[in-house]
Amino acid sequence: MTRSLPDQSLGPEWTILELLARGIIDDSEVQMVRDLLTTDTLKWGELLEQALRHKMFPMLAHQIMSASLRFDVPTNIYMHLESALEWNRWQIEVFRRETVRVAQALADRGIPFVVTKGMAFESTLYDSLGTRYMNDIDFMITPRDRDKVMTVMQELGFRPFFDWAKDARREEISSRLNPDHLPKLAREIDQPGIRLIDIDIANSLTWTKSPFDVPVEEALENPVEQPIPGMSGVSIPCFRPIYQFLFTVLHLFREAWLQKFVESGTDVGLMKFGDVIRLIDRNQNKLTDSELLRIMQTHGVTDAVAWVLRHMDETFHTHAVELLALEKHGNEKLLRSQMRSPGYVNAWSESMRGRLQSKSRGSVQPVAPAHRGS
Amino acid sequence: MDDITTQFEECLRRHLRSAKPNPINYDVELVQLGLDSMTAVAVLMDMEKTFGIRFPDDMLVEGTFRTAGRLKEAVQLLRERQAS
Structure with a gap:
């Protein structure tokens, strides 16, 4: 996707992270990041804190290493970034082995599943550079296999x-x-x-009793086998691109739209949007096909997807809504809302950009009393 | 075993807005009194704290708190188990 350079109104630190989150795709962006990283007014404390909050520390480290900025960065900070990147690469390697171990056990018992999120994206969207941070390994199963999977996992320790x-x-x-x-x-x-090692196993693309959902049984049909870097002949099943996109977007919607994630400080971060941008970039042909729209309409999730993409376009200057022909979908009321608890929706007037940058999101108050809605 | 009605109802009223002004109907579904998935967690935790009980995994299901009557029975059962 083409996009204009971000405005710098939130400071050079935030601009760097926005550029990295959406992916550096051309020379003007490479130069902009380089210029911002070497600007005299850059506040390293702010940059590092926000990079940590948005799980971008290894990505920032990689950018600095690959741009040969060794002598433009304070020495102690450079050394710390370097070791953080190495440690992240090591953790990914350990996670890969564990993913294969669990996947093998589930496959041996004939349980349908896919590997999702960080482990699925690390090699396909982030080129196995060790820059995608993950704090656990994610799987998706069907609700009917919950007990069987629990037994398998206990057998695995x-x-x-x-x-x-x-x-x-x-x-x-x-x-x-x-x-x-x-x-x-x-x-x-x-x-x-x-x-x-933490493992998170979901059995829904969204949440219990969600008004927006895609049946997990359908999403698990015809998974694609994805090779594991460094492990010859070994692969893991992942969603095929359309369902990978739907799951990733609906998962982001869950964390951004449900107020409980805001209150617990675990709601959406820059990299969640980064995943969506890269998924669209790398699967454009498959996602612009009419099949995606048909599936979204069949399951009534078009507004939820439009919610995410419209906020993404506003924040990152992308053109996902237009690209996926969703201009006529999503409504203003939903776009400016957040779900307090099932059935109760708050109006929400903040911009996504401001929310992402804010360090005190839990204190954000709704702008209108909750009303019953979907 | 002591009558837990007063403490039980106070506990419900702390979390269920619609239960506050009226006598609690033990047969009405708690959802109608404002229970949702978040307040359900809060109610169960408050019951545990108030009565010094712990809901076992097999009781952490919707059926346990469908009505105030069902929930009160569960609380009483756990208190009796603990006392014996």
């Missing part, structure tokens, strides 16, 4: 794990009452620098 949450009991109850995911699973490992 995984246990339900809630300690990651601020309130572990709340998270435990919530995961039992909202069975769109298995409880988060973890296994202790004995690898340098990595103590636990």
